[in-house]
Amino acid sequence: MKASAAQIRAAVDKPNPATRLYLFHGPDESGAAELAERLARALGPEAERVDLDMKSLREQPGRLADEAASMSLFGGVRYVRITGVEEGAGEAVALLLGAEQAGNPVIAIGPGLKASGKLVKTAIAAPTALTFACYVPExxxxxxxxxxxxxxxxxxxxxxxxxxxxxxxxxxxxxxxxxxxxxxxxxxxxxxxxxxxxxxxxxxIGADLGDTELFHAIEAVLDGRVAEIGTELAQLGDGTAIPLLRQLARRLMTLAELRGDMDKGASIEEVLEKHRIFFREKAATGRALRRWNAAQIVRAIDRVRQTERALMHSGSAGEVLADAECIAIARAAARARG
Missing domain, CATH: 1.10.8 (Helicase, Ruva Protein; domain 3)
Known part of the structure; x- marks a missing residue:
C-alpha cells in the first residue's frame, strides 16, 4: 500500500501488527531515518533490533522472512531494520510478504530505489506493506x-x-x-x-551568526584557499560549528540554483543580477561559479548536511568535525574547475 504523509506518520506512531514491511524510499534519507526512529520508539524502549544488509539478503533471501517470524530471546518485541535497500532485495521481500506468518515488522530504507522500480511496486501491491516516498521538503x-x-x-x-x-x-x-x-x-x-x-x-536558544561574521571563512572554503582556512576557522572561536555549517550549506544551495541557470545558458553576470546577489558577495559568488560545477556543489551540500547531523549525536568529535569538513571542501575547491 502506498501511504500519504499523514498516513505514514500515523502508522509509525501506532504500528499495525498486520503490517510486515515499512518501505521508505526516495532521496531524503534523513526523513526516512526519522520515520524509522519514530516507529522504533512506538514499539517500546525494550524492543530488540536486528540489522540486516544487502549482502546477507542476496546470499540468503529467506533470512528476512525467518528473522521476521523469529521470537526474541527474552520473548519481547522485535523488529528488523535494513538500510541501503536495493532492487536486489526483491526475492527476500517477496518471501517475507508471502510467508505464512511474520510477527516482527521490517523497516527497509532505500534512498536509491525508484518509485517505478519493481521492489516499490511489489510493496505497493501488498496489503501487508506500507511504502512512502521521502523527498526533501522545500x-x-x-x-x-x-x-x-x-x-x-x-x-x-x-x-x-x-x-x-x-x-x-x-x-x-x-x-x-x-x-x-x-x-x-x-x-x-x-x-x-x-x-x-x-x-x-x-x-x-542560539540564533545563527550573521553572514558578516562567517563570510570570510566561507569565502576561503569556496575559493579553495587551503592555506588560509585554518586561520579563518580559528578566528571564529568556540560554539560556531553549527552556524558555520548552516551558512555554508545556504551558500552552496544558492550556488546550486545559480549554477542551474548557467547550465541552461545564462552567463555569470546574468544570474548574479537575476538572483539579486548582495553586492558584497558578488565577486566571491562569481569566482565560485567559475570553479564549481553542479555535481560538485551537490556533493558538497550532502557532505555539509551529513557533518551537521553527526555533530548532533552525543559522543561526536564536536567542532573538530566541522573544521575537518571545511578543510576537506576547501581542498576539493582547490582542485575544482567548474
Whole structure:
C-alpha cells in the first residue's frame, strides 16, 4: 500500500501488527531515518533490533522472512531494520510478504530505489506493506513540516518561525526535529502543556551568526584557499560549528540554483543580477561559479548536511568535525574547475 504523509506518520506512531514491511524510499534519507526512529520508539524502549544488509539478503533471501517470524530471546518485541535497500532485495521481500506468518515488522530504507522500480511496486501491491516516498521538503512544504513536527512537541510556531526553522535546517528532518526538541525543552512545552514559540524564543536558544561574521571563512572554503582556512576557522572561536555549517550549506544551495541557470545558458553576470546577489558577495559568488560545477556543489551540500547531523549525536568529535569538513571542501575547491 502506498501511504500519504499523514498516513505514514500515523502508522509509525501506532504500528499495525498486520503490517510486515515499512518501505521508505526516495532521496531524503534523513526523513526516512526519522520515520524509522519514530516507529522504533512506538514499539517500546525494550524492543530488540536486528540489522540486516544487502549482502546477507542476496546470499540468503529467506533470512528476512525467518528473522521476521523469529521470537526474541527474552520473548519481547522485535523488529528488523535494513538500510541501503536495493532492487536486489526483491526475492527476500517477496518471501517475507508471502510467508505464512511474520510477527516482527521490517523497516527497509532505500534512498536509491525508484518509485517505478519493481521492489516499490511489489510493496505497493501488498496489503501487508506500507511504502512512502521521502523527498526533501522545500519552500512552503518545509515550513509546514516544521509546524507539524513542532505541534507534536507541544509547540505553536508563530510569525516567521516556521520559515526560519525550515531555512536554517535546509529541510533536513533529523536536524529540524532536534532543533524543535531544543526549543520545546527551553519553553518547557509538551503535548499536554502547549506553548507558543516566537522569534525571540528561537533567538534565545542560539540564533545563527550573521553572514558578516562567517563570510570570510566561507569565502576561503569556496575559493579553495587551503592555506588560509585554518586561520579563518580559528578566528571564529568556540560554539560556531553549527552556524558555520548552516551558512555554508545556504551558500552552496544558492550556488546550486545559480549554477542551474548557467547550465541552461545564462552567463555569470546574468544570474548574479537575476538572483539579486548582495553586492558584497558578488565577486566571491562569481569566482565560485567559475570553479564549481553542479555535481560538485551537490556533493558538497550532502557532505555539509551529513557533518551537521553527526555533530548532533552525543559522543561526536564536536567542532573538530566541522573544521575537518571545511578543510576537506576547501581542498576539493582547490582542485575544482567548474
Amino acid at each position: 519552500g512552503i512544504d518545509a515550513a509546514r513540516l516544521a509546524t507539524t513536527v513542532a505541534r507534536e512537541h507541544g509547540l505553536r510556531l508563530t510569525g516567521d518561525v516556521p520559515q526560519r526553522m525550515a531555512t536554517a535546517t535546509g529541510g533536513d528532518r533529523a536536524i529540524l526535529s532536534r532543533e524543535i526538541e531544543k526549543l520545546a525543552l527551553f519553553l518547557d512545552a509538551a503535548p499536554d502543556r502547549p506553548r507558543d514559540a516566537d522569534g525571540a524564543a528561537l533567538d534565545a
